[in-house]
Amino acid sequence: MTEPMLSVKDLHAFYGKSHVLRGVNMEIMPGEVIALLGRNGVGRSTTAKAIMGEVAPKGEITFKGKPIAGLESHQIARMGLGYVPESRDIFPTMTVRQNLVLGVKDMKNPGKYSIDQMLDMFPNLRARADNPAGVLSGGEKQMLTMCRTLMGDPELIIIDEPTEGLAPKIVQQIGDTIAEIAKTGVAILLVEQKLSIALRIANRVYVMGHGEIVYGGTPAEFATRDDVKKEWLEV
Amino acid sequence: METIVFALLNGVIYGLLLFMLSSGLTLIFSMMGVLNFAHASFYMLGAYFAFTISGSSSFWIALFIAPVLVGLVGAVVERYGLRKVHANGHVAELLFTFGLAYLIEEVVKIVYGKTSVDYRIPDLLDFPAFTIYGASFPAYRIFMLFVAIGMLVGLWVLLKKTRAGLIIQAALTHPHMVGHLGHNVPLIFMTVFGIGCALAGLAGVIGGNIFVTDPAMAVQMGPIVFVVVVVGGIGSLEGAFLASLLIGLLQNFAVGISASFGEIFGFLGLSTTSELGSITISSLAPMLPFLLLVLMLIFRPRGLMGEQEL
Numbered sequence: 229m230t231e232p233m234l235s236v237k238d239l240h241a242f243y244g245k246s247h248v249l250r251g252v253n254m255e256i257m258p259g260e261v262i263a264l265l266g267r268n269g270v271g272r273s274t275t276a277k278a279i280m281g282e283v284a285p286k287g288e289i290t291f292k293g294k295p296i297a298g299l300e301s302h303q304i305a306r307m308g309l310g311y312v313p314e315s316r317d318i319f320p321t322m323t324v325r326q327n328l329v330l331g332v333k334d335m336k337n338p339g340k341y342s343i344d345q346m347l348d349m350f351p352n353l354r355a356r357a358d359n360p361a362g363v364l365s366g367g368e369k370q371m372l373t374m375c376r377t378l379m380g381d382p383e384l385i386i387i388d389e390p391t392e393g394l395a396p397k398i399v400q401q402i403g404d405t406i407a408e409i410a411k412t413g414v415a416i417l418l419v420e421q422k423l424s425i426a427l428r429i430a431n432r433v434y435v436m437g438h439g440e441i442v443y444g445g446t447p448a449e450f451a452t453r454d455d456v457k458k459e460w461l462e463v
Numbered sequence: 464m465e466t467i468v469f470a471l472l473n474g475v476i477y478g479l480l481l482f483m484l485s486s487g488l489t490l491i492f493s494m495m496g497v498l499n500f501a502h503a504s505f506y507m508l509g510a511y512f513a514f515t516i517s518g519s520s521s522f523w524i525a526l527f528i529a530p531v532l533v534g535l536v537g538a539v540v541e542r543y544g545l546r547k548v549h550a551n552g553h554v555a556e557l558l559f560t561f562g563l564a565y566l567i568e569e570v571v572k573i574v575y576g577k578t579s580v581d582y583r584i585p586d587l588l589d590f591p592a593f594t595i596y597g598a599s600f601p602a603y604r605i606f607m608l609f610v611a612i613g614m615l616v617g618l619w620v621l622l623k624k625t626r627a628g629l630i631i632q633a634a635l636t637h638p639h640m641v642g643h644l645g646h647n648v649p650l651i652f653m654t655v656f657g658i659g660c661a662l663a664g665l666a667g668v669i670g671g672n673i674f675v676t677d678p679a680m681a682v683q684m685g686p687i688v689f690v691v692v693v694v695g696g697i698g699s700l701e702g703a704f705l706a707s708l709l710i711g712l713l714q715n716f717a718v719g720i721s722a723s724f725g726e727i728f729g730f731l732g733l734s735t736t737s738e739l740g741s742i743t744i745s746s747l748a749p750m751l752p753f754l755l756l757v758l759m760l761i762f763r764p765r766g767l768m769g770e771q772e773l
Contacts, residue, residue, distance in 0.1 A: 282639055300649070301642035310643075317640035319633045326629055333645035335626065380645055 231293060233258045233384055233415055234279070234309075239287035241271075241278045248274045250439035251287070256384060261406075261416045263426035263447075265461060266436035272419045273314055275436070276386045279417075280304060280311045291384070306333060310382030314389040314419075316373045320362030324353055327361050327372055331379030339381025346375050349408075367398035371405060384415040391422055403428060423461070427451070435460050465596040470719040471712070476604050478711025479611030483666035484684065485691040485703040486618060487659025493635040493698045494652050495545070497553045500560040502663055503685035504567040509533045509664030510671025510680065511575055514582035522585035522672075526610075530664040537660025541653045564681065572678045579677035607669050614665060615704075622700075631655055690752040694759050696769020705767050710752050717748035 232255040241249040249271050256262050266272050278285040281301040289297040296304050305311070319327050328343045347354035350371055356364060361372060370390050377385055387406065391399040403425040410416055410429060420426045426433065427447045435443035435450075437460045443453070450456065488502045512532050516525035540563065548559045584603045591599030622628035634641040634651045642648045671680070691710055695702030725733050725740025733740045759766060 280643060282643075300647075301639065302645050302647045305643050305645035313640065313643070317637050319637060319640075322629060322633070329626055330629055330633055330641070330646075331644055376644070 230257060232256060233260075233292060234417070235288070235290045236275075236279065237288040239275065239278055239285055239289065241274050241283050241285055243274075243283075248439055249278060252436070252440055254434055254441055254444070256415055256417055258383070259410075259413050259415050260432065261410045261418065261430050263430035263433045264417060264419045264436060265421070265423070265426060265433060267461065267463065268421075270436045271439040272436050273388050276311070276313075276388045276417070276419055279386060280309065305380065305382075308381075308383035310377040310380055310385040312370075312373050312377050312385060312387040312390065314392060316369050318361040318364070318369050318372055318376075321360055323358050324361050324364070324372055325357045327376050328379050331376035333380045339379055341378055341381070343379070346379065350375060350405075365398075367394050367401060370394065370402055374405060374409065378409065378414075382414060384417065385409070386417045386419070388419045389421065390418070391420065391425060399425065465598050466719045468595055469598065469600065470715045472600065472604065472608075474712035474715035475708065476608050476611065476711070477715060478708035479608065479615065480666050480670050481688065481691050481711055482704050482707035483611060483614055483662050484688045485695065485707055486700055487662040488688055488692050489695070489698060489700055489703045490631075490635070490655050491659045492692065494655055495549070495553075495556055497557045497560075498689060498692070499659075500557065500685070501540075501563040501567060502560075502659070503681040503688055504564045505533050505537055505660040505663040506667040506670070506684055507571060507676075507678070507681040508536060508567065509667025510582060510676040511571060511580070511667075512664065513668040513671060514575075514580050514676055517582070517585075526668055529668045530661040533664025533667070534657040534661030538653050538657035540660075541656035545656070546649065546652075564685070568678050568681060575678070577678060579675050582672045582676040584672045603673060607673070610665070610669050614662065618662070618700075687752050690756045694752075694755055694766055696766030698770065699766070699768040702766055702768030710755065713751050713755070714748050717751055718745050720744035 234254075234256040236252055236254045239249050239252040240247070252271070252275055254262070264272050264275065274283055277283040279289055279296075281296070281299055281304050285297045287297065289295065291304070291307055291309055294307065296307065296309070319330065322330075325343060328346060332338050347357055352368055353371060353375065356368065361369065364372060374385075374387065374390070390402050390406065394402065399422065406416065406418065406425075407429050416429075418426060418430065427450070430447055433443075433445060433447055433450045434441050435456055442460055443450070443456045445453070484502065484506055487505075488499060491499050491502065509529050512529035513522070513525040516528055544559060544563070545556060548555045588603040588606050590602050592602040592605045593600055620628075622632060630641065630646050631651055631654075634646065634648050635655070638648045641651070674680070687710065691706045692703055694710070695704070695706030721743055723735055723741055723743045725735030725737065728740070729735070735741060
């Protein structure tokens with residue numbers, strides 16, 4: 229059996245005195261797409277932040293067999309872990325092209341995508357390549373953030389709430405884009421609330437509740453588990 | 464006529480010197496979120512380092528070496544001081560820079576003494592560049608102009624035209640995201656602090672010999688640089704540039720006006736021999752930047768080009 233690409237064991241995290249993550253356990257295999265589901269405030273985004281070093285993690289996190297808990301975020305990124313945060317965080321005064329340039333970690337060893345290839349894949353962004361990124365629509369900003377992370381050639385991308393606040397048609401497009409990224413062999417941890425997107429793309433599903441994983445299974449199996457949906461997902 | 468030409472030239476040169484100091488302070492403010500009270504101390508260090516180096520070798524070597532040394536001192540201060548203090552919040556950072564300013568001043572007094580040192584302009588540039596209406600303009604000031612313009616172009620090219628500059632700009636506004644893209648943000652911040660200090664050091668190298676190099680020079684220059692940064696709009700390099708020129712010109716034109724209130728408002732019956740009437744416009748020059756600061760904070764708190772209000 230292959231080793232997991234990302235392994236999280238008994239992960240705890242705190243905001244001040246508030247104990248947000250209470251022993252999260254999960255594994256992601258190479259090339260796998262995992263959807264991390266759960267209601268607002270159960271610790272899904274905090275899990276992403278703790279893995280990426282933005283929130284101080286307590287517990288064991290290994291990526292490609294090496295411990296990453298406690299490393300600086302740029303060290304984690306350079307090991308091949310990409311992160312698309314919920315806030316998107318495009319650089320608004322820079323052009324779309326400049327945003328993409330900043331996604332490249334090392335100009336001497338650029339990733340498998342050139343900026344031109346990336347713009348070919350996303351015609352919307354090509355049309356706006358030399359515009360400041362701040363004028364893009366919400367959907368375009370999300371596309372740009374994902375493309376920028378892809379420029380760094382990650383082996384696993386954590387994508388946090390990519391469809392938050394977007395129109396249904398755009399949500400569909402973002403879902404297609406993530407599916408396309410997955411086809412290139414990049415593993416994805418998708419933090420998402422919309423079940424339709426998550427179940428369409430994911431190989432496996434984790435459900436979080438009260439700061440820990442309360443369910444894990446395939447989308448087909450999950451579809452039959454109304455008890456899980458009722459207890460942990462329905463509002 | 465020559466008064467106007469000289470005031471214009473001196474104003475632009477002084478303004479560019481102010482920009483050398485305020486550009487670094489602006490970058491460091493964007494990074495830390497607080498004003499660095501010790502910034503002018505690096506200007507002073509530049510002058511003293513240049514004095515020492517030019518004493519043992521030449522001014523031209525000092526011109527290159529002294530700013531680099533000041534930049535290295537700045538980088539060490541950031542790496543082993545500010546970075547640790549940063550974790551304790553803005554007040555701690557502010558107090559740290561406040562203490563550092565006094566620390567540097569006292570060290571300078573111990574090493575170089577309490578009085579000014581004899582840091583002179585190089586012989587090669589000690590001649591009049593040109594003469595207008597019988598008054599000559601020193602060549603060294605023209606040299607200062609070229610150094611300042613060179614620094615301005617260099618900084619612009621670095622920030623706007625290179626990938627490193629893009630990374631620096633992005634790291635100043637979105638440090639977490641830049642880290643997630645694989646760029647070493649702590650190293651970038653140390654570099655920015657070092658470059659900011661080196662620019663202040665460069666201002667000290669070329670300004671220390673034309674003004675005075677003494678332990679009080681940081682205290683004299685510090686408040687004016689703060690005025691520039693606030694008037695320009697805190698965090699804005701373009702604003703700092705405009706405000707530097709504005710204050711440089713304002714002060715130099717005011718210095719050149721020897722008319723008194725009595726002469727100007729004589730038609731209102733104000734006598735030139737009265738206390739108010741005998742005050743000259745030139746005597747108000749040192750006050751003008753601070754007047755501008757106070758008015759700016761009242762009427763336009765975000766400065767000329769800043770995005771945030773103070």
